Amino acid sequence: MAAGKHPLGVRDDFVWGASTSAYQIEGAAFEDGRGPSIWDIHSRTQGRTANGDTGDIACDHYHRWPEDAALLKKLGVGAYRFSVSWPRVLPRGRGAVNDKGMDFYDRLIDGVLDSGIQPWLCLYHWDLPQRLHELGGWTNRDVAGWFADYATLIATRFGDRVKHFATFNEPNVCTLFGYGMTWCAPAAEDRVAYLKASHHLNLAHGAGVDVLRGLVKDVSIGCIYNLQPVHPADETVAADHEAAAKLDAHWNRVYADPHILGHYPNVVVEDYEPYMQAGDLARICRPMDWVGMNHYGPIWTKAAPGSQMGFAWADVKVADAHPEIGWEIFPEAFTEQLLETSARYKLPVYITENGCGRNDDQEIADADGYVDDFYRITYLKLYTAAMKAAIDKGADVRGYFIWSLLDNFEWGSGYGNRFGIIRVDFPTGKRTPKKSFAWYADAIKGVLG
Template structure:
């Protein structure tokens, strides 16, 4: 681990408002297995759908997750970074194909042992592990059997959840069933052509994921005493890009698919009204009760609003609209709207009536690199985090029950179709050498955590 980025004479944004954050508020960071682990062909790990997709040449620069951040071998160094940062909790995901190479059947002890070592290291550092069962890396062997379009996957996922609960449930109490099911459903490549012919596949997929969630909740309750279970959803305001009636109607529809297709049935016991009839053909007697299992908290991933228009040739009519002029944007062209973050926190707290944890929020850049001194200075990320954390504080002031914040991400990593050209980390990763260089935002976030704990900042 390189030393922290040194103080700089360049003006840096100040610390956020924390007037209303509770003393027991949890400060953390998040990562995901495929994005950081690497070791794709080691110790019996099976292939995932993302290993397969990376070989199609459609990821930027033909990047793959074969090495990624080499976290599989460097986890001790990465936990030391977490400890230096002052994290209270760390949200990570288990790679399903690492522990069950074929998705079902034979268990890979070497894969399970890796997460034992990681949890050991976190415990030694005083950091609570938050374990996510699924962050998009479906075993390819299950995709070959129909994946999420095959209703049998409900039992496959439940068996996987039971294995994880039995193995780690004495030491891990916080569990996430799925990360952003609205994203990996809406943008799945398993549907084939991106046109309206895929609509029914999407509806079947949504329902099977919801059923798998409910089955996993039951499996975790059976195997983990005092488990605290939640869903993590990417919940963003969906705005029409114009005032055309068809765009306004489409925005309302996409709001149900993007934000509520999973959280409503899981937390409220019914599908949202605009998509209920479309999913009805796939619902069997007793299904809604199987989905609507007791949950303990709500996980929110949030970056920026989404601007869309109506495209009659696209799946469910989802077209990408122009973003309004005059709104600040990140280097990767995502709008910066902390007021929308505040309002979303208020909305989900009221709608679902559960404690809310922000499980991802962060700033992506494609222009960061070490300066002549070797430091990585990122005032744009600091300003973003300051304004969004201040928005969180304002949401609490307005009555939202928000109890934790996890920045995305601890490390620069494999950013899906963008490969390694986009960086979200508090820590810069030199992929050629695997050097970790804490950015100026790392020092800044450490100061936020210390201040929130009533400690002296540097």
């Protein structure tokens, strides 16, 4: 459909949405039969999260979802992207189904639909059942079959109402940071474990696509990638250029390329060959309908010969943070990445995460809990303008989902970094829309103040 009259130049059928994930908002970690995930264990390991924060309660969305559905309706979005907690529906990761967990998602999906909003369901947002981890988790090739069984359960139960599915959210983060490094669960810091995990996750993706395609009528399937331009820390150092090429492959290509193009990037393909069996790439490369792109900014990297992966993150190359935001921001990189992604994969692109975080002590709330987050609005204006620039240059962008609906558990940052357009007072669970909530509601309607 051609571009309509919206000032951002988006199509008439453009999807405006908001995103969350199960472990970050649900809480109820030990209620109604939910089993432990690797993030329950990771967050309880000393030094892994800020202040030892966990997702035990988080936003208490498990109990307060009707309030959150009402806020989504007030916001005016057409879609809500959420994830299912694998250990909530299959406490041991396989075998016996937890009916109370399945019932929760029935209620949530029906409530979202009753609000006139389409549910976009992500099967996996990093919370692998701990029982499967004890069997090798993503390093065990059998995990592709376990994931296919899980996908079958979800598709069979919810596929009559949910038509938009993502197999994975940011597979690069949960494997590279979780197996190659220690920043995410399960913090293995083992290069071989990482290579196995990423290849087996790719096999699971292909198996999941086949399950969804076979079981859900009129299904629309994608995978969500964190895509960011990668630059060498020092343009004059050859080793930094080599590090940037490797990180670019592992961060931006190792998943989307085999999923969509049917091959691993040349710069790393030899690393994967020991773990590949005949027919693996055909199992991985299955027809998809769209690409999900999460983006916050570019990456600078440097050589790190003594590390497991041979590269490391470097300082951001900018003189000063943006004065109104406190972040180093690069909206031009957003435009670049949208154009590159659209051209490379030749599929519709949905921006499934984009937003602005702020330290808790900078998100100043008044006596009623209201936050005048002008810096977040500034960021969103810059990045939605960058999206328009990409669209104007031919990028096939079909939707924008803000990260995030709610302040939540931000993984290793715990509760100290707030991304929500709704403030959550974590001791009480009280929700208070921020000024950015009103701005986004207006932007959806085409009012860009």
